[in-house]
Amino acid sequence: MSQPASITPATAETARQVVSAKNLGLTFQTNDGPVQALSNVDLTIGKGEFVSFIGPSGCGKTTLLRVIADLEKPSSGSISINGMSAEQAREKRAYGYVFQAAALFPWRTIERNVALPLEIIGLPKAEQAKRIARTLDLVNLTGFEKKYPWQLSGGMQQRASIARALAFDADLLLMDEPFGALDEIVRDHLNEQLLELWGRTEKTICFVTHSIPEAVYLSTRIVVMSPRPGRVTDVIESTLPKERPLDIRETPEFLAIAARVRDGLRAGHSYED
Amino acid sequence: MDSLRSKIVPVSTILAGIVVLWYVFAVVLNAPFQRDLDRRGGVTPTTTEFIAETLAQKKPTLPAPHQVAENFFKNTFQVKITSARSLVYNSWVTLSSTLLGFAFGTVLGILIAVGIVHVTTLDKSLMPWIIASQTIPILAVAPMIIVVLAAVGITGLIPKALISTYLSFFPVAVGMVKGLRSPELMHLDLMHTYNASRTQTFWKLRVPASVPFLFASMKVAVAASLVGAIVGELPTGAVAGIGAKLLAGAYYSQTIDIWAALVAGSVVAALLVAAVGLASRIVERAMGGRPA
Structure with missing residues (x-):
């Protein structure tokens, strides 16, 4: 369809892109009528990034992760992982998935x-x-x-x-609220270890959470999502250095990012009713 | 040790209660015949003598516990094992067909369950028939199975075992369908992320997850198998087996023999269920089960 000249830069770019979603939508048919779990999601995740998805329950963050993992099929739009379809990527075992429970x-x-x-x-x-x-x-x-x-x-x-x-x-690690059921002390410890592991392995990590401090502490980029319909309302680049001791969470820089995330959630009406 | 004592006390209390009640009923039920006997003999026994006599009849309506115990003990330990009177010999005859039928039934039940879980058509078509099969009284089916199989030249152990199979495949099939479907969604999703084949998911997830269900249903199935084997002996004119003993006892009004055979059957059933329980414990332990 496109001319050869325009293909070359595109493929060069997709080589660096691990996840690329365009205009992604997903509607579940339930007994109470259709529920729009995802709507118009555009997102690119580059190699080596640590991206957190944050939002209240029902905002579609887990659904988005499951679409990336080919555990759900999108009803509209497209998704590609390492330049392949989600299904091909799963068949090639392109990612590791960590569930909410250890399973x-x-x-x-x-x-x-x-x-x-x-x-x-x-x-x-x-x-x-x-x-x-x-x-x-x-x-x-x-x-x-x-x-x-x-x-x-x-x-x-x-x-x-x-x-x-x-x-x-696999170069891609998908984590769905992996520490959600653990107490805060254990959680802090595991967050620290996860960062260290990410630094050592240079994997790309997609991390679903509903904790603002956790998202800010871990991520290079924070995707703020909002419910009804599930959508991306803000994407925040972290300015924190790669080396992050636990007490970085008391620095003004950290608190500023956390405040931006909170603002993003508020803008998406996440704090209403 | 404490747990053993806490089990023994309540169980033996109930047992003692049953024995007392049994004696009361034995006296009451055997009294009319005893009175009749005394009147014709022209004797007037004292109450104590009368009660003693009701508990020592040759063919009582309800034999007293000690009569059954005595008969059971004599026919178990004091006669030669090869003798037709021996309860050990008769129990063995029944047991062998029980075990064969149970083995058939377990294998059949598992195969049916695997089919139902993997083939939608079988799920829709087979299940109603399986349930319907158990609503047919086995007493009606048993003679037909024996007659039909005899007509094609199959006699002996197999027809009896097939009646056990008929009763025992059902709990195994139902239990295993539930067991093979028991893995949580998260575990199935996990296998999906690995792009595992259906065969891999079956062997690595569904089968291990179904093991507790298998043993629970096998406990029911083994008891049903024994019932099947005994019922299978009734219409066949079997010469040996617990069923045959029951039938012969009924022909000649040997009530004590009937009760002793009944006790033998219960002992066999208890041993079978205990054996399955033990196997279940061993397998659970090997699969890393948390000690209870």
Whole structure:
């Protein structure tokens, strides 16, 4: 359709683009009539970014993540991951997904849980063992290989599930409120570890949250979303440095970004009724 | 130890209550015949003698617990195991067909469940028939199965086992359909993000998730299998087995024999259910279950 001259710069750009959504919309048919979960979402996420999606419940942030993961099909618009369709990307195992709950299989030990995606891909046993050791080390769970999920605390279980998502070495990590069910102390600790892990692995991370401090602390970019219909109301670039100790959260710069996020949420009527 | 004691006390209290009640009923139910006997014999026993006699009849309406216990003990431990009177021998005959039928039933139930979970057409078409199959009285079906199979030359253990199968596949099929559908949505989504094939999802997620359901339904199925085997012995004119003992006892009004065979059947049932329970514990432990 387009001329060859215009294709070259476009493909060069898509190489850097990990996620690209254009005019994305999704409508669920429910018993109470159609619900517009996503409407007119335009978004590009570049390689190595840490993007948070924040908004009240019903704003479509989880739905957007699920569309990226090909767990939901959009009803309009287009989405591409690494220049492929969402379905192709999933078939190529382009991303690791971390759910709200750890979702570990209770009948598998921690190491067998991390091995699950590797078994499905069909990696040889020796390679599996190497990857398991490496990813468990990344999330500081070395020594817990033979434990069953119920023998671990909630925070450790969620770390194991992150290790599982990292195991097959996808460049994109999709995280759906992974620390939402944990207490604040554990959460702070895991946020710190996640940043460190992101710095070391240079992965692209999409992170859904409803906590403003969490979003500001972690992200290079914050996507503010709003409900009825679910849409993007603001995109905030973080000016914080890459190195972020926990006490960065008391700096004026941090508080200024947090205030912008709060303003964005207010502008989207998120605080009403 | 404490948990054992806390179980034994209530159970034995109920047992003691039942035994007392049983004696009362034995006296009451056997009294008319005893009175008749005494009148014709022209004797007038004291109350104590009368009660003792109602509890020592040869063919009582309701045998006293000690009569049943004595008969059970004698026919279990004191006769040769190969003897037709031996309850061990008869229990074994019934047990062997129970186990064969139970094995068939479990395999059939699992296969049906797998089919129902994976093939929409089977889900729609098979389930009503499976439920309907259990509304047909087994007592009516059993003789026909035996007769039809005998006509095609199949006799002996298999026809009896098939009646057990008929009763035992049902709980397994229903339980396994539920079990194979038990994985949470999140786990299914997880497999989807890995682009796992249906076979991989089946073996790595659905099967392990269904194991607790399998054992729960096998407990019901094994008891049903035993009932099936006993019912299968009734219309076949079987010469051995608990069912045959019950039938022979009924022909000759050997009420004590009937009750002893009943006790033997209950013991076998309890052992079977306990065996399934034990297997379930072992498998649970191997699958990393949290110790209760």
